[in-house]
Amino acid sequence: MAKTKQQKSKPKKQPHQVKKKQGKDCDLSQFRAQLDALGLKIIQVTSDGNCFFRAIADQLEGNEDEHNKYRNMVVQYIVKNREMFEPFIEDDVPFEDYCKTMDDDGTWAGNMELQAASLVTRSNICIHRNMSPRWYIRNFEDTRTRMIHLSYHDGEHYNSVRSKEDACGGPARPIVIEADAKVSAASKQAKATESKSKNKADKCNVDAGAIKVVMSGSCCDNAEKAEQVLVQVNGDVDAAIEFLIAEKGMESLTEDDLEIASVADTTNPMEASDSSVESTEQSKEELNENESASCTNIETVNAKCRSQTDDKKIPRNKTCPCGSKKKYKSCCGTAAGRSSVKLLVSQTTESKKGRKNLRRGTSNEVEANVPDVGALCI
Template sequence: MQAKKHGKQVDIVQLRAQLGALGLQILQVTADGNCFFRAIADQLEGTEEEHEKYRLMVVQYIKNHRVDFEPFIEDEVPFDEYCQNMEKDGTWAGHMELQAASLVMRINICIHRAMSPRWYIRNFSDKEASMVHLSYHDGEHYNSVRLKEDPCEGPARPIIIKVDAGMSVLNHNQKTKAYEESSSPCRSFYDAGYVKVVMASTGCENLSKINQVLQEVSGDVDAAIEFLIAEQQSDEHADAICSEKKGTTPSCCF
């Protein structure tokens, strides 16, 4: 039990550091089995108390699209029984509910995790739908993610992450070119355009380091950006853990 608690503490500190570097904060919601729906309610309305409404919306969507969702129910649970259970207060949401939430609410979802790439559920273009941001802790709890300057009154303010904006600079043809160039075992320096995207997205100004990472990930700019950001946070995580032991955590935010 102690090991589990320690794991949660490390997860929280690491993720707080990652999000802080992006100008974001975690808004904690009640951990009662409704956390996913509470986090969605906070993002869309500014109050987690509307969670039941969003739960029922998601379950109804799954019922209405049975042919799409039934094959993904695990443990051979009958479809009707699964839906009845998911309607109950406190039942944990799974991957199926995240997908249904995106579709029925017409939103894209970005999930932030400690020391891991962000996970996106994109069912719509950026012009068609807004992006809600959630954090996922230790494999069992969701929270809402907002801008640091967001007063947390009403729906969450739109978040644009510089890293993701940088990724969009490279189109499909450029990525293909990067892959082809990286296939040579003698490749040690990459196109200046790729390096600039990584540099702008991470703040890293060490050209040798950027080229080295690009070589290690076979010219995948997205992977290079994620790798460098995670590496930059490692020292901050250690400092944050020490600070956490000395101080206290506010009740509303991690």
């Protein structure tokens, strides 16, 4: 529509000029005083949408310009652990789109990135707030775990927090706050209480009928044990029965092994060696007896012959005193007869030596077969 000459144009609206609020400076000074009482100071980083990652880089390396490295680390950790983080994405944003946007420079980090940063850097995080309790992201209970200290301003900016004695020439020096220990102890106690209450609730949730079914199916007489197994398998009756049957089978197998071992132990190698030694001793005694008997007979004959020869000469036509019922001239009176007596004595001596050697060889064989259980004196 064309304007008439009498109609005047409206003045253009001037753009809104954002004036800097003095309150923020007052809050920062108050915040500084709050941290000063703890021996801490605020290290300001550039406010460009990368402040969280800049503060992390200052804490871990002493250089906020390394912020892009830590952004990439956090985003990659979220991508690899999708099932952990995807349920917490708001506004129905697709997971891939969220990760792509978060990987862009200048995108603000949220609570999910705080958790991922703690896990990927294996550090706990303490967030200081103005006139408010500190926030702790504690994923690691080890007291040697590094604690990253950040300050959070007006819900839109992060800074790094260091000790007042820290020269800021590298990674932040460790900070010890007495309240940290108290919070850690309270957290552990709360987790222990929660775990106990959960175990009690699990026991209460076990059905008495399920316990009976498990006992009958596994032939278990201990109701308390059946209940414990049901709690461990989350109330799965079939799994509990299989577990108890398998456990019982292992116990019976162990008992059979023990019986076999006990039967094997009854055969003592020492007893076997003792019996062999006893048999050797008996054979040795028998050999000695035979030798002594033969030697006695030979010596008797020789003595008889010598005595008769020395006392007087035997008539050649009379019966030979050796007992052969022959005449002396055709028996011992001849040169062949006298040599046969000598031959008999020499053969007897050689046979005696042979028996001794045989006895020694037998004892050596016994020694070789007996296990080495020390010195065995035969």
